[in-house]
Amino acid sequence: xxxxxxxxxxxxxxxxxxxxxxxxxxxxxxxxxxxxxxxxxxxxxxxxxxxxxxxxxxxxxxxxxxxxxxxxxxxxxxxxxxxxxxxxxxxxxxxxxxxxxxxxxxxxxxxxxxxxxxxxxxxxxxxxxxxxxxxxxxxxxxxxxxxxxxxxxxxxxxxxxxxxxxxxxxxxxxxxxxxxxxxxxxxxxxxxxxxxxxxxxxxxxxxxxxxxxxxxxxxxxxxxxxxxxxxxxxxxxxxxxxxxxxxxxxxxxxxxxxxxxxxxxxxxxxxxxxxxxxxxxxxxxxxxxxxxxxxxxxxxxxxxxxxxxxxxxxxxxxxx
Amino acid sequence: xxxxxxxxxxxxxxxxxxxxxxxxxxxxxxxxxxxxxxxxxxxxxxxxxxxxxxxxxxxxxxxxxxxxxxxxxxxxxxxxxxxxxxxxxxxxxxxxxxxxxxxxxxxxxxxxxxxxxxxxxxxxxxxxxxxxxxxxxxxxxxxxxxxxxxxxxxxxxxxxxxxxxxxxxxxxxxxxxxxxxxxxxxxxxxxxxxxxxxxxxxxxxxxxxxxxxxxxxxxxxxxxxxxxxxxxxxxxxxxxxxxxxxxxxxxxxxxxxxxxxxxxxxxxxxxxxxxxxxxxxxxxxxxxxxxxxxxxxxxxxxxxxxxxxxxxxxxxxxxx
Numbered sequence: 001x002x003x004x005x006x007x008x009x010x011x012x013x014x015x016x017x018x019x020x021x022x023x024x025x026x027x028x029x030x031x032x033x034x035x036x037x038x039x040x041x042x043x044x045x046x047x048x049x050x051x052x053x054x055x056x057x058x059x060x061x062x063x064x065x066x067x068x069x070x071x072x073x074x075x076x077x078x079x080x081x082x083x084x085x086x087x088x089x090x091x092x093x094x095x096x097x098x099x100x101x102x103x104x105x106x107x108x109x110x111x112x113x114x115x116x117x118x119x120x121x122x123x124x125x126x127x128x129x130x131x132x133x134x135x136x137x138x139x140x141x142x143x144x145x146x147x148x149x150x151x152x153x154x155x156x157x158x159x160x161x162x163x164x165x166x167x168x169x170x171x172x173x174x175x176x177x178x179x180x181x182x183x184x185x186x187x188x189x190x191x192x193x194x195x196x197x198x199x200x201x202x203x204x205x206x207x208x209x210x211x212x213x214x215x216x217x218x219x220x221x222x223x224x225x226x227x228x229x230x231x232x233x234x235x236x237x238x239x240x241x242x243x244x245x246x247x248x249x250x251x252x253x254x255x256x257x258x259x260x261x262x263x264x265x266x267x268x269x270x271x272x273x274x275x276x277x278x279x280x281x282x283x284x285x286x287x288x289x290x291x292x293x294x295x296x297x298x299x300x301x302x303x304x305x306x307x308x309x310x311x312x313x314x315x316x317x318x319x320x
Numbered sequence: 321x322x323x324x325x326x327x328x329x330x331x332x333x334x335x336x337x338x339x340x341x342x343x344x345x346x347x348x349x350x351x352x353x354x355x356x357x358x359x360x361x362x363x364x365x366x367x368x369x370x371x372x373x374x375x376x377x378x379x380x381x382x383x384x385x386x387x388x389x390x391x392x393x394x395x396x397x398x399x400x401x402x403x404x405x406x407x408x409x410x411x412x413x414x415x416x417x418x419x420x421x422x423x424x425x426x427x428x429x430x431x432x433x434x435x436x437x438x439x440x441x442x443x444x445x446x447x448x449x450x451x452x453x454x455x456x457x458x459x460x461x462x463x464x465x466x467x468x469x470x471x472x473x474x475x476x477x478x479x480x481x482x483x484x485x486x487x488x489x490x491x492x493x494x495x496x497x498x499x500x501x502x503x504x505x506x507x508x509x510x511x512x513x514x515x516x517x518x519x520x521x522x523x524x525x526x527x528x529x530x531x532x533x534x535x536x537x538x539x540x541x542x543x544x545x546x547x548x549x550x551x552x553x554x555x556x557x558x559x560x561x562x563x564x565x566x567x568x569x570x571x572x573x574x575x576x577x578x579x580x581x582x583x584x585x586x587x588x589x590x591x592x593x594x595x596x597x598x599x600x601x602x603x604x605x606x607x608x609x610x611x612x613x614x615x616x617x618x619x620x621x622x623x624x625x626x627x628x629x630x631x632x633x634x635x636x637x638x639x640x
Contacts, residue, residue: 105572105581212569249532249569252425252640254633261425262634266626282605285629289600292630303634306586306626309605310612313574314582314623320572 004139007181012189016048019174023052026172027132033058034134035121036086038075040196041136041175044183047190048174049134050084058128059084062120064112065092066206066220069228082191091120092217099208099215103248105320108215112205122159137173138183200231200241201275201317209318213248222246225299226265233291239281240272244295245319253303262303265295269308270317278312324459327501332509336368339494343372346492347452353378354454355441356406358395360516361456361495364503367510368494369454370404378448379404382440384432385412386526386540389548402511411440412537419528419535423568425640428535432525442479457493458503520551520561521595521637529638533568542566545619546585553611559601560592564615565639573623582623585615589627590637598632 005015023032034049036042036059049057059079063072076086098115102108125133161169175183184197208215210223226244234242245266253262267288272278292305308315325335343352354369356362356379369377379399383392396406418435422428445453481489495503504517528535530543546564554562565586573582587608592598612625628635 212571247567247569249567251532252636252638254636259636267629280605280609285600285602288629289631296630296634303630304628304639305630307629308624309587309608309627310616310623310625311609314616316572316574316579318572319624 002139002142002176004179005177005182007179007185010178010182010185012185015186016051016189019048020052023049023134023172023174026170027053027056030132031056031058031128031130032132032134032172033060033125033128033130034136035059035116035124036061036075036079038071038196039136039199039202040180040183040187041138043079043192043196044187044190045134045136045175046079046084046086047082047187047192049172051190057134058130059086060121060124061086061088062116062124063088063090063092064095064116064120064206065217066095066112066208066215068202068207068231069224078193078195089120089124091115094119096215096217101214103213105209108208108320109205112208118160122161125159125161131169133169133171135171135173136175136183138175138178138180140179142176200239203318209320210243211246211248212320219246222263222299222301223265226295226302229294229298230267230291233287233294234269234283237269237281237283237287240270240275240278241317242267242269242281243318251304255303260303263301264304264306265299265302266319267291267305267307268317268319270312272312272317275317276312278317280307280309280311283307322459322462322496324499325497325502327499327505330498330502330505332505335506336371336509339368340372343369343454343492343494346490347373347376350452351376351378351448351450352452352454352492353380353445353448353450354456355379355436355444356381356395356399358391358516359456359519359522360500360503360507361458363399363512363516364507364510365454365456365495366399366404366406367402367507367512369492371510377454378450379406380441380444381406381408382436382444383408383410383412384415384436384440384526385537386415386432386528386535388522388527388551389544398513398515409440409444411435414439416535416537421534423533425529428528428640429525432528438480442481445479445481451489453489453491455491455493456495456503458495458498458500460499462496520559523638529640530563531566531568532640539566542583542619542621543585546615546622549611549614549618550587553607553614554589554603557589557601557603557607560590560595560598561637562587562589562601563638571624575623580623583621584624584626585619585622586639587611587625587627588637588639590632592632592637595637596632598637600627600629600631603627 036046046059072088076088079086095115098111203209207220207223211219223246230244247264250261251264253260269281270278271281295305296302356366366379392408396408399406415435418431523529527540531539543566550564567584570581571584573580589601590598591601615625616622
C-alpha cells in the first residue's frame with residue numbers, strides 16, 4: 001500500500017530534498033536513464049533526477065515520428081535552457097515499420113508500446129550501461145492498473161530484460177505518492193516553465209491515435225498539419241482539450257470544378273473538468289468556419305471538415 | 321432546339337389544355353406508363369398524364385428499399401387522395417442484390433440506375449403492354465446532358481428494349497420546355513399540395529447516397545432512422561437542405577462503461593440559393609446537441625455525431 005501525499009499537505013522543498021537524497025543514494029556511483037516525453041510527469045522526474053544525479057542521469061527523448069510539429073526540438077530546447085542535456089533518438093523508421101498495415105486501434109497502441117519499450121528504450125537502456133531506470137509513475141497510474149483500466153506493466157519484461165538477468169536493475173519512481181496536482185507543484189518548484197503545465201492532454205500513442213485506420217508517415221503528416229491549425233486557432237478558447245482527427249472514409253469534393261474524392265478532418269473541442277464526462281465546446285461558427293477553411297487550404301487532400309457534437313459518454317474524448 | 325417557356329410567360333391553363341390534348345392524341349386507344357418518384361417533376365407529369373388519360377395511364381412507384389421512412393406509403397396515399405391510383409412495386413431485393421459489395425459512389429449510382437431502368441422499370445413496361453412512356457424530363461435535364469454533367473440517356477436502350485424492337489414505342493415528355501419554377505406552377509394548377517413543392521432536394525440514389533461504403537439493408541436502415549431525427553429537428557430551420565450521412569469509419573464509444581467501437585453519423589445542413597455554392601447553416605448548439613443525443617439514443621450502433629463545417633466548394637452538398 002502506497003501512502004498518498006495530497007497536494008495540500010505536500011511540502012515541496014522537503015519532498016524534493018528527500019527524493020534527491022534517495023535517488024542519489026540509490027544510484028550511488030552508477031548511472032541512471034530515463035525517457036522524457038515532454039509531459040508533466042516525465043518532465044518533473046527529469047528535473048528531479050537531474051538535480052540528484054547531474055551527469056549520472058542520461059535523459060532520452062524518443063522521436064517516434066508521431067509527435068506534433070516541432071515537438072522534439074521544443075522539448076529538447078526547453079530542457080537545454082534549464083541546463084539538462086536531452087538526447088533525441090530518431091526511431092521514426094522503427095515505429096512506422098511496426099505500425100505498417102495495422103488499422104485496429106488497440107493493435108496500434110500495442111505496436112507503439114512494444115516498439116517503445118522492447119525495441120527502442122530497451123536497446124538504449126542496455127547500451128547505456130545504466131542499471132537504474134527513473135520513471136514518472138504517479139499514484140493514479142497505480143490505481144488504474146489495480147482497477148484494470150491500464151494494463152499492469154512489468155517494465156523489465158517490457159524492455160526485454162529477463163527477470164533473471166534483471167538482477168541489479170532498479171526502478172526508481174519518485175512521484176509514486178503524488179497525484180497530478182502534486183506533481184505540478186513539484187515541477188514548478190523545480191523550475192519547469194508554465195508551458196509544460198499548460199500543455200493540453202495528449203495521448204500516449206500521440207498522432208497515431210488521431211488517424212482512423214493505418215498510421216502511415218503520409219497520414220501522420222496530414223493530421224500533424226491539421227493539428228497545427230487547430231491548436232493555433234483554439235489555444236485561446238480555454239477548452240479542456242482540442243484535436244484534429246483524420247478519417248479514413250472518402251468524401252466527395254470539388255477540385256477545379258471536377259468531382260474528386262478527398263479526405264475528411266474531424267475537429268473535437270471539449271469542455272470538461274476531469275475527462276470523465278465532457279461536452280463539445282460551443283465554439284462560435286466564425287472560428288469553426290475559419291478552421292475548416294484553413295485546414296482545407298493548408299492540408300493537402302482534405303476536402304471536408306466536421307465538428308464533433310456528441311458528448312462523453314457515450315462518445316469518448318479521443319476517436320480511436 | 322427546344323423552345324423554352326419561362327415561368328413568367330407561362331399560361332398554365334393553356335399549357336395544361338395543350339399538353340392534355342397532345343398526350344391524349346398520342347396515346348389514342350393505347351396505354352401509357354410512368355414511374356413516379358414523389359419529386360416535383362414526376363408528380364406533375366403524373367397529374368398531367370392522369371388528366372389526359374385517366375385509366376389508360378399506369379403509374380408505378382418503385383420501392384427500391386432506399387427511400388426515407390414511410391415514403392412510399394406517403395406518396396401513394398397523397399396521390400390516392402387526388403384520385404390517382406399508384407401501384408407500389410416492391411423491388412427492394414433486386415436493388416440490394418445489385419448494390420451488394422459495391423463501395424465506390426459512382427458504381428453505386430450506376431447499379432441503381434441500371435436496376436431501375438433495365439431490370440425493374442423495363443420489365444414493368446414490357447409486362448404492361450403500354451407503348452407510351454411518360455417522362456418528367458425538364459429543360460435543365462436537357463441542358464445538363466448537352467453540357468456533359470448528366471449522361472445522355474437513351475431510355476429504350478436503358479430499359480433493355482432494342483432500338484429495332486423499339487418501333488412503336490413512344491416517349492412523351494410534356495415538361496421538356498419548362499424549368500423547375502414553371503413545373504411548380506403547372507403542378508400547383510393541377511392540384512398538387514404544397515408538401516410536394518416543399519420537399520427538400522433528395523438525391524436520385526436516395527439513401528444509398530447517404531452511406532459511405534456499401535449500401536446494405538442494415539446500413540440503409542441505420543441512416544434512415546438518423547434521417548427521421550434530422551428531418552424532424554431541422555424542418556423548421558428554413559435551410560436549403562439537411563441530411564444525415566452514415567460513415568464507415570469506426571470510432572470509440574462507451575457502452576456500459578466499456579470501450580466499444582461504434583459508428584458515426586455526420587449531419588449536414590446547408591444555406592444555399594441554387595446549390596452551386598453553399599455554407600453550413602449556423603445552427604444553435606442546443607439543436608446540434610439535441611440531434612446528437614437523439615440520434616445516439618434512437619439509432620442502434622451510433623456512438624458519435626458530427627456536424628459539417630466546410631463550405632461548397634470545395635465540399636459538395638452530398639458526401640458521396
